[in-house]
Amino acid sequence: MSTQGTRCEISLTVNGETRTVRAYPMERLLDVLRLHLGLTGAKEGCGEGECGSCSVMMDGTLVNSCLVPVLQAQGSKIVTIEGLAQGSQLSALQQAFLDCGGAQCGICTPGIIMAALHLLDHTPRPSDQQIKEGLAGNLCRCTGYAQICEAVAKAAVDESRE
Amino acid sequence: MTAHQQIVGMPVPRKEGRDKVTGRAQYIDDMTLPGMLHGATVRSSIPRGKIKSITFGPGVAWDEFTVVSAKDIPGKNWVALIADDQPCLADGVVNHPEEPILLLAHANRHVLRKAVESVAIEYDPLLPLFTIEESERQAEIIWGSDNTFKKYRVEKGDVDSVWSKADYIVEGEYTTGAQEQLYIENNGVIASFDPESGITVWGSLQCPYYVHKALMKLCGLAEDKVRVVQAETGGAFGGKEEYPSMIAGHAALLAMKSGKPVKIVYDRMEDMAATTKRHPSRTRHRTAVDRNGKLLGGEIEFVVDGGAYTTLSPVVLSRGTIHAGGPYYWPNLKISAKAVATNAPPHGAFRGFGAPQSLFALERHMDRIAATVGISPVEVRRRNFLKTGLTTATEQTIHEPIDLDQLLERGLALMDYRAKKERFRTENESATRKKGIGIATFLHGAGFTGSGERYLASVVGVQGLADGRVRVLVSSTEFGQGTKTVLCQIAAETLGIPFEGIEIAQADTNEVPNSGPTVASRTVMVVGKLVQSAARGIEQTLTAAGLLNEGYSRDEFCAACAKYVAERGEFKSWARYEAPPGIFWDDEKYRGEAYAAYGWAVYIAEVTVDLTTYGVTVDDFVALQEVGKVLHPVLARGQITGGVAQGIGFALYEKVIWQNGRMQNGQMTNYIMPTSADLPAIRVYFEELGNLHGAFGAKGIGELPMDGPAPAIVNAIQDALGVGFDSIPLLPEDIFEAVTKRSPGGGR
Numbered sequence: 001m002s003t004q005g006t007r008c009e010i011s012l013t014v015n016g017e018t019r020t021v022r023a024y025p026m027e028r029l030l031d032v033l034r035l036h037l038g039l040t041g042a043k044e045g046c047g048e049g050e051c052g053s054c055s056v057m058m059d060g061t062l063v064n065s066c067l068v069p070v071l072q073a074q075g076s077k078i079v080t081i082e083g084l085a086q087g088s089q090l091s092a093l094q095q096a097f098l099d100c101g102g103a104q105c106g107i108c109t110p111g112i113i114m115a116a117l118h119l120l121d122h123t124p125r126p127s128d129q130q131i132k133e134g135l136a137g138n139l140c141r142c143t144g145y146a147q148i149c150e151a152v153a154k155a156a157v158d159e160s161r162e
Numbered sequence: 163m164t165a166h167q168q169i170v171g172m173p174v175p176r177k178e179g180r181d182k183v184t185g186r187a188q189y190i191d192d193m194t195l196p197g198m199l200h201g202a203t204v205r206s207s208i209p210r211g212k213i214k215s216i217t218f219g220p221g222v223a224w225d226e227f228t229v230v231s232a233k234d235i236p237g238k239n240w241v242a243l244i245a246d247d248q249p250c251l252a253d254g255v256v257n258h259p260e261e262p263i264l265l266l267a268h269a270n271r272h273v274l275r276k277a278v279e280s281v282a283i284e285y286d287p288l289l290p291l292f293t294i295e296e297s298e299r300q301a302e303i304i305w306g307s308d309n310t311f312k313k314y315r316v317e318k319g320d321v322d323s324v325w326s327k328a329d330y331i332v333e334g335e336y337t338t339g340a341q342e343q344l345y346i347e348n349n350g351v352i353a354s355f356d357p358e359s360g361i362t363v364w365g366s367l368q369c370p371y372y373v374h375k376a377l378m379k380l381c382g383l384a385e386d387k388v389r390v391v392q393a394e395t396g397g398a399f400g401g402k403e404e405y406p407s408m409i410a411g412h413a414a415l416l417a418m419k420s421g422k423p424v425k426i427v428y429d430r431m432e433d434m435a436a437t438t439k440r441h442p443s444r445t446r447h448r449t450a451v452d453r454n455g456k457l458l459g460g461e462i463e464f465v466v467d468g469g470a471y472t473t474l475s476p477v478v479l480s481r482g483t484i485h486a487g488g489p490y491y492w493p494n495l496k497i498s499a500k501a502v503a504t505n506a507p508p509h510g511a512f513r514g515f516g517a518p519q520s521l522f523a524l525e526r527h528m529d530r531i532a533a534t535v536g537i538s539p540v541e542v543r544r545r546n547f548l549k550t551g552l553t554t555a556t557e558q559t560i561h562e563p564i565d566l567d568q569l570l571e572r573g574l575a576l577m578d579y580r581a582k583k584e585r586f587r588t589e590n591e592s593a594t595r596k597k598g599i600g601i602a603t604f605l606h607g608a609g610f611t612g613s614g615e616r617y618l619a620s621v622v623g624v625q626g627l628a629d630g631r632v633r634v635l636v637s638s639t640e641f642g643q644g645t646k647t648v649l650c651q652i653a654a655e656t657l658g659i660p661f662e663g664i665e666i667a668q669a670d671t672n673e674v675p676n677s678g679p680t681v682a683s684r685t686v687m688v689v690g691k692l693v694q695s696a697a698r699g700i701e702q703t704l705t706a707a708g709l710l711n712e713g714y715s716r717d718e719f720c721a722a723c724a725k726y727v728a729e730r731g732e733f734k735s736w737a738r739y740e741a742p743p744g745i746f747w748d749d750e751k752y753r754g755e756a757y758a759a760y761g762w763a764v765y766i767a768e769v770t771v772d773l774t775t776y777g778v779t780v781d782d783f784v785a786l787q788e789v790g791k792v793l794h795p796v797l798a799r800g801q802i803t804g805g806v807a808q809g810i811g812f813a814l815y816e817k818v819i820w821q822n823g824r825m826q827n828g829q830m831t832n833y834i835m836p837t838s839a840d841l842p843a844i845r846v847y848f849e850e851l852g853n854l855h856g857a858f859g860a861k862g863i864g865e866l867p868m869d870g871p872a873p874a875i876v877n878a879i880q881d882a883l884g885v886g887f888d889s890i891p892l893l894p895e896d897i898f899e900a901v902t903k904r905s906p907g908g909g910r
Contacts, residue, residue, distance in 0.1 A: 003272045040192035041185020043396070045346040046430045050830035053346055081185035094183040098175055101796035104804065105642030106182030107189060107347040107396025136839040139830065141344050141397050142642045144807030145838040147800055 015083030041081035052138030081110035102151035104142035200271035219280035237382030248471035305503035319494030324459035328450035336523035347396025350427030353413035360387025367406035376407035400511030434828030438510025445523030459494030469508035482516025487555030514868035525873030573764035598882025607757030608862025622692035630720030644797035683862025690857030699735030765870030776894035791859035805867025
């Protein structure tokens with residue numbers, strides 16, 4: 001159970017800020033982000049690492065935050081969807097999702113943008129096939145993925161121009 | 163009005179898009195109220211029986227919990243919709259697995275699971291029925307007098323006279339399985355109660371006024387003591403049309419009893435097991451055809467499994483029935499349709515609403531007719547298409563200048579159909595990966611069926627604001643389709659002011675009129691037209707008041723609007739739906755103008771069947787449709803690609819495994835929907851004929867793309883293998899079995 005044991009103090013860097021929470025060691029990183037830190041951008045879609053809606057970056061790796069016990073995140077650097085825009089300036093990926101129609105109902109969008117960010121970090125100019133494979137861990141029921149993949153391809157071009 | 167700016171037809175930014183890409187959008191589980199409790203549901207573990215006893219087990223501090231049973235319901239224990247037969251909480255008997263029996267609430271959500279598991283319920287089991295056939299045999303009567311929620315009969319011409327004239331009589335039976343909507347956001351609501359102001363519910367939902375009506379009845383409260391507010395909604399597809407009335411009722415009952423706000427958000431397994439799915443169906447065709455493949459007449463028997471209670475089954479059945487004849491001219495046709503009861507959780511609304519089921523059957527049957535007569539799938543369709551001036555199954559005359567021959571020809575050209583077909587025929591002979599290509603041609607009616615829109619009498623408001631901006635007031639909800647964006651485009655275009663000058667009110671029953679439910683591909687066409695009328699009212703009022711002259715500029719409009727509000731106060735213009743003249747519908751005989759407009763489509767799928775794995779991949783997909791004027795090209799295309807993806811899932815992946823009426827694979831791990839790696843490029847094309855009845859010529863678009871993919875894909879599989887399949891979902895094991903049965907040597 002996620003609430004077994006005694007609460008302990010856990011420090012982590014979230015979107016560049018050091019945060020300390022008192023949480024059960026096995027509490028899910030997703031719940032700590034959403035309930036302790038008020039960062040509700042990451043969503044719970046399935047609770048078992050299948051849909052990717054809760055995707056965040058942990059030390060540069062894409063994780064399903066519903067599967068990460070917060071103890072494991074002690075001392076780590078977390079980036080969530082809330083950390084991408086600079087003030088009112090959207091990141092290239094966010095802007096591309098808006099322009100291309102990559103967000104419909106929006107519930108999978110934060111997770112998919114994080115997965116796309118991870119993909120572009122490692123493969124700055126991905127092929128269509130690499131985009132499809134890079135996003136295959138994130139489910140979207142609205143779009144049929146076409147406009148999501150186009151948004152990622154556009155962001156890759158836009159970023160390389162900057 | 164100013165000289166035309168053409169906002170309609172442009173890819174303006176989605177109104178709520180920034181909130182969605184930054185993670186700021188507030189979905190129901192992102193919201194918390196002070197002092198809020200968490201609610202959970204104790205559900206039936208058996209499909210049918212009498213409740214003997216309920217025991218609260220040891221090891222749980224029960225005095226800390228709010229517990230609600232049917233006895234606590236202040237009003238009527240029904241989920242108000244069409245018929246009063248579905249209790250909000252089971253009272254003495256249960257009729258399906260996962261039926262809600264008790265509700266629990268506690269401040270600490272972590273203690274709820276153990277508490278739910280500690281409630282022991284003893285039953286006297288009764289014999290359950292699980293299939294259409296078991297229900298029809300009536301060995302047990304589980305609903306009404308004959309296990310039947312609703313029947314329809316459509317009769318056109320004299321079918322009995324055609325059989326003797328037929329060169330061929332072609333028969334087939336086709337079935338489709340249940341399908342989960344699988345919105346990524348599960349069902350959820352928050353309710354709060356105040357003795358003075360009554361109940362307020364925020365939720366993930368499609369139809370605020372459905373929930374409003376249901377809560378009035380359940381809680382015994384007056385109209386002004388119930389308020390329903392839509393939170394940002396993470397997908398719905400019909401799955402949040404009727405079910406939110408149930409979960410909102412549960413949260414409201416807990417809030418009334420505890421005096422505290424209560425949140426109920428399902429986890430994935432509970433959502434999959436307990437909430438609605440697409441109706442399983444069985445369709446039988448018997449068709450008289452002449453030697454040229456021309457339809458002389460037919461009998462269609464269409465049956466859907468409604469599950470344990472009526473819910474929306476009569477309307478789902480209605481749409482499926484009317485679409486059963488497809489886009490073809492039947493001189494003589496008899497359709498008998500029924501929705502039957504089983505002891506499964508009620509099946510419900512899902513994009514397409516009965517039409518994907520009956521159209522799957524028809525489009526498979528057309529290929530069977532072609533094979534019997536010895537003509538091509540293209541030719542059998544071409545020889546039977548509806549044309550302007552001909553009548554549909556319900557004897558509705560087609561007035562619009564639709565040319566399905568030309569639409570089909572364009573689709574074939576886009577797919578390079580003939581060259582590919584020829585190439586596959588030669589290459590398949592020696593290949594273990596066999597390729598095929600299949601067609602579906604179909605139609606989808608926009609708006610409520612028959613007299614439905616007249617009964618709904620939807621109302622829309624447009625408000626001029628003090629700062630000169632304009633607000634659209636509708637209960638039509640945004641859940642991904644682009645409702646907010648498109649309705650604002652329509653208002654902006656009508657008034658000749660910028661898109662940015664229009665906002666749309668949150669769907670809150672205290673703030674917006676009832677513009678009807680957000681279903682049935684009706685929002686852009688029907689509600690959009692009303693937005694246009696109400697916006698015109700704003701312009702006319704300003705002109706009549708002498709504040710606005712013809713050929714006004716954007717700034718002049720703003721100034722006039724601001725001045726009007728400053729001088730006269732609240733400035734709202736209303737529009738109410740009125741049926742266009744010449745619309746006739748006979749509910750008794752199921753005859754007449756079934757829909758004000760139809761979308762028309764040609765879908766073509768190219769597939770590979772791998773005879774090593776028996777897996778099917780869709781390699782290419784052409785989705786060509788006529789949907790009137792396309793108001794927003796990016797959103798419209800998104801509706802088609804998303805619908806086609808769901809259709810591919812319906813055909814090839816999404817199988818609900820039932821055991822004793824309960825879904826056994828209620829997880830995303832074992833109920834498989836398509837990922838980005840599973841789908842082909844879905845190539846989307848539009849024809850735009852326009853439509854008199856829709857705003858700026860728009861028709862409905864949301865459901866149409868669900869109808870065509872499954873039959874096009876299964877027709878393509880038949881083309882690849884020479885083996886036909888009449889049931890979906892069609893999984894590799896089904897193909898393996900059919901192919902190896904046919905040639906015991908191993909199927910190659």
